[in-house]
Amino acid sequence: MKYIDEFQDPDLARRLLDRIHATVTRPWALMEVCGGQTHTIIRHGIDQLLPDEVELIHGPGCPVCVTPLEVIDKALEIASRPEVIFCSFGDMLRVPGTGRDLFGVRGEGGDVRVVYSPLDALRIAQQNPDRQVVFFGIGFETTAPPNAMTVHQARKLGIRNFSLLVSHVRVPPAIEAIMRSPDCRVQAFLAAGHVCSVMGTGEYPALAERHRVPIVVTGFEPLDILEGVRRTVEQLERGEHTVDNAYPRAVRAEGNPAARAMLDDVFEVTDRAWRGIGVIPRSGWRLAERYREFDAEHRFSVHGIDTVEPAACRAGEVLQGLLKPHQCEAFGTVCTPRTPLGATMVSSEGACAAYYLYRRLDAAPARQEATSVV
Numbered sequence: 001m002k003y004i005d006e007f008q009d010p011d012l013a014r015r016l017l018d019r020i021h022a023t024v025t026r027p028w029a030l031m032e033v034c035g036g037q038t039h040t041i042i043r044h045g046i047d048q049l050l051p052d053e054v055e056l057i058h059g060p061g062c063p064v065c066v067t068p069l070e071v072i073d074k075a076l077e078i079a080s081r082p083e084v085i086f087c088s089f090g091d092m093l094r095v096p097g098t099g100r101d102l103f104g105v106r107g108e109g110g111d112v113r114v115v116y117s118p119l120d121a122l123r124i125a126q127q128n129p130d131r132q133v134v135f136f137g138i139g140f141e142t143t144a145p146p147n148a149m150t151v152h153q154a155r156k157l158g159i160r161n162f163s164l165l166v167s168h169v170r171v172p173p174a175i176e177a178i179m180r181s182p183d184c185r186v187q188a189f190l191a192a193g194h195v196c197s198v199m200g201t202g203e204y205p206a207l208a209e210r211h212r213v214p215i216v217v218t219g220f221e222p223l224d225i226l227e228g229v230r231r232t233v234e235q236l237e238r239g240e241h242t243v244d245n246a247y248p249r250a251v252r253a254e255g256n257p258a259a260r261a262m263l264d265d266v267f268e269v270t271d272r273a274w275r276g277i278g279v280i281p282r283s284g285w286r287l288a289e290r291y292r293e294f295d296a297e298h299r300f301s302v303h304g305i306d307t308v309e310p311a312a313c314r315a316g317e318v319l320q321g322l323l324k325p326h327q328c329e330a331f332g333t334v335c336t337p338r339t340p341l342g343a344t345m346v347s348s349e350g351a352c353a354a355y356y357l358y359r360r361l362d363a364a365p366a367r368q369e370a371t372s373v374v
């Protein structure tokens with residue numbers, strides 16, 4: 001197949017669904033790790049077309065959603081300073097911190113700018129040598145390389161008024177934490193294809209072996225998801241637990257060596273808190289010591305952060321796959337995309353946003369009404 005719409009072909013989807021239906025003999029719980037996959041699944045009703053025995057559990061792979069409240073509040077504090085130009089991707093602006101968001105800071109006079117690349121922020125720093133320019137560097141292994149490259153470039157060009165507020169996270173330690181949770185029901189993973197396109201698949205065999213779970217690297221189009229489910233279910237039915245690459249058009253076993261080298265140069269692995277989940281050992285990156293001068297937390301001492309999560313928000317359970325968004329009492333009532341209580345309702349990859357956007361409003365999904373995946 002050459003074109004993206006071919007990965008949404010209804011006839012091929014039906015054939016894959018038929019194979020999945022013919023394979024399944026008992027209940028299985030699969031977790032799709034990435035929020036982008038969750039949106040494809042809910043948008044196309046894929047979960048409703050699968051056999052009743054196959055449950056898709058939504059994972060924590062939404063970068064905006066897992067950024068800790070403390071880091072959001074630090075961003076708000078730094079962005080409020082008159083000497084600062086605070087740059088971010090647009091999806092962080094409406095993420096609620098304690099009592100306000102970055103849009104609110106802009107409304108109060110803060111210089112908060114939406115950029116489309118960290119290099120845009122670096123350019124702004126070059127154009128404004130008398131201001132401090134901070135880029136909000138969040139996300140998984142996918143967004144970390146360009147952020148690392150920007151810091152590398154800042155040092156090379158001698159740009160001293162640029163810094164990064166870092167909250168990067170890594171997928172494999174999150175899978176480890178999910179499998180160690182006493183409430184875990186997950187029996188297999190659809191791994192995030194774009195993460196593996198950077199990092200490769202080398203970290204997964206040990207996880208699959210240790211927890212005896214199939215891990216199938218999966219893409220983001222409807223046929224990608226169905227192929228990932230098919231391969232996963234076939235492994236489960238055979239009693240196997242291997243790593244399988246169902247996204248070979250983007251993923252090689254070694255990943256992207258240049259991106260990985262840049263990550264190794266600029267970042268070092270650290271423990272990281274995930275919003276709603278808690279600290280996961282070795283699950284994040286921070287700037288390495290030799291780049292510490294570009295660390296916004298180091299440059300701006302922010303004290304007195306007192307975070308308060310909304311009591312009604314159950315995003316932590318949603319992110320761990322323990323609760324479906326429409327099972328939250330606030331869903332669609334006090335919590336909507338216009339009045340979000342949690343980041344999972346704001347982010348373009350958030351599970352609560354997917355359920356709201358695609359009108360999955362009832363706690364019991366109507367499987368029999370679903371007729372199409374495209």
Ligand code: SF4
Nearest residue numbers: 314315328335342352
């Ligand atoms: S629906 Fe809103 S309140 Fe409920 S878990 Fe999602 S973001 Fe939180």
